[in-house]
Amino acid sequence: MALLLLTSSIWAFSFGLIGNRLAGLDPAVVAFARLALSLLAFLPFACRGAAPRPAPALKLLLLGGLQFGLMYLLYIESFRHLPSHAVALFTVTTPVYVALLAGARQPRRLPRPLLAALLAVLGAALVNWKTPGGDRLWLGFALVQGSNLCFAAGQLLYRRVMRAPGGVSNHQALTWMYAGAVMACLPFALRGWRVHGFAPDRGQLLVLLYLGVVASGLCFWLWNTGARQVRHAGTLAVMNNAKIPLGMALSLLLFDESADPWRLSLAGVALLAGVILCEWPAPRPAEAT
Structure with missing residues (x-):
C-alpha cells in the first residue's frame, strides 16, 4: 500500500502541469511524447532478462495500448474542455469502474456500482450546472470517464496477466506495455503534428520530461x-483516489485556478458518496437456523 500512496502523491502534481503548462500543445502529441519517454526510460532494464514468449508479449502490448495509450489520449484531451482541478475531481470515479468490472461476473454485486455511477453523474451536474460552455464541460467529463474506464480495466487485466505462469518481471512487462501504448498513440500523434505542429518551449520540454520519466515511467x-x-480489488480502488484532494488543492492554489467552492464541495460529496457506497461491505445473508 505504501507504493500506491507514494505514486498517488507524485501524480497529484500532474493535473496542474498538464492543464496549465502544456496548454496549446496537441493532446495526442503530448500523450505520444510522454509515453515514448517512458518507453526509453525502461528499455535498458528490459534488455537484462530474456524476452517473454510471443503470447504474453502480445497480451502486454494490447494491455499497454488500453491502460496507457487510449487512457492518455482521452485524459489529456479532456484538459482542452475542463480546468485541471475538475479533471482531478472527475477521476474519483475510477474505483466505481474497478468495482463494476470486477463484479461483472457476479450480477448481484452490480446495483451498488451502478448507483455510484449515477452519483458521479450528479456530481458532474453540480459542477457544470449553469456554467458557461457547459457542453464542452460535459464532453470533458465524458473523456475523463473513458480514461478512468481504460485505467480500471488495465489494472485488473494486469493483475490477471502477471499472475499467469510465464515469469515476466515488472520492468519487462512495463516496457512491452509502453511499446503498445506508443504504437496506439502514434497515428493520432502524426495527425495532430500535421494539423497543429509541435513546438514546445524549454519549460514545456522539462514538464514533458518529468511527466514521461517520473510520473508515467517510474510511477x-x-x-x-x-x-x-x-x-483485494477494493484496496486498489480506494488508493486510486488518494491523489485527488492534493491534486485539486495544487491546481487551485499553486496554479491559481478559480472555482465555486460550494458547488465544487457538493460535487465532491456526491462523488465521494458514490465511492463509499461502492466500497462499503455488503451485509452477509442470514444463516439458516
Missing part, C-alpha cells in the same frame, strides 16, 4: 508493482 511501475501486492 506506473510503482503503481503496478503495488497493485500486485494488494490482496
Whole structure:
C-alpha cells in the first residue's frame, strides 16, 4: 500500500502541469511524447532478462495500448474542455469502474456500482450546472470517464496477466506495455503534428520530461508493482483516489485556478458518496437456523 500512496502523491502534481503548462500543445502529441519517454526510460532494464514468449508479449502490448495509450489520449484531451482541478475531481470515479468490472461476473454485486455511477453523474451536474460552455464541460467529463474506464480495466487485466505462469518481471512487462501504448498513440500523434505542429518551449520540454520519466515511467511501475501486492480489488480502488484532494488543492492554489467552492464541495460529496457506497461491505445473508 505504501507504493500506491507514494505514486498517488507524485501524480497529484500532474493535473496542474498538464492543464496549465502544456496548454496549446496537441493532446495526442503530448500523450505520444510522454509515453515514448517512458518507453526509453525502461528499455535498458528490459534488455537484462530474456524476452517473454510471443503470447504474453502480445497480451502486454494490447494491455499497454488500453491502460496507457487510449487512457492518455482521452485524459489529456479532456484538459482542452475542463480546468485541471475538475479533471482531478472527475477521476474519483475510477474505483466505481474497478468495482463494476470486477463484479461483472457476479450480477448481484452490480446495483451498488451502478448507483455510484449515477452519483458521479450528479456530481458532474453540480459542477457544470449553469456554467458557461457547459457542453464542452460535459464532453470533458465524458473523456475523463473513458480514461478512468481504460485505467480500471488495465489494472485488473494486469493483475490477471502477471499472475499467469510465464515469469515476466515488472520492468519487462512495463516496457512491452509502453511499446503498445506508443504504437496506439502514434497515428493520432502524426495527425495532430500535421494539423497543429509541435513546438514546445524549454519549460514545456522539462514538464514533458518529468511527466514521461517520473510520473508515467517510474510511477506506473510503482503503481503496478503495488497493485500486485494488494490482496483485494477494493484496496486498489480506494488508493486510486488518494491523489485527488492534493491534486485539486495544487491546481487551485499553486496554479491559481478559480472555482465555486460550494458547488465544487457538493460535487465532491456526491462523488465521494458514490465511492463509499461502492466500497462499503455488503451485509452477509442470514444463516439458516
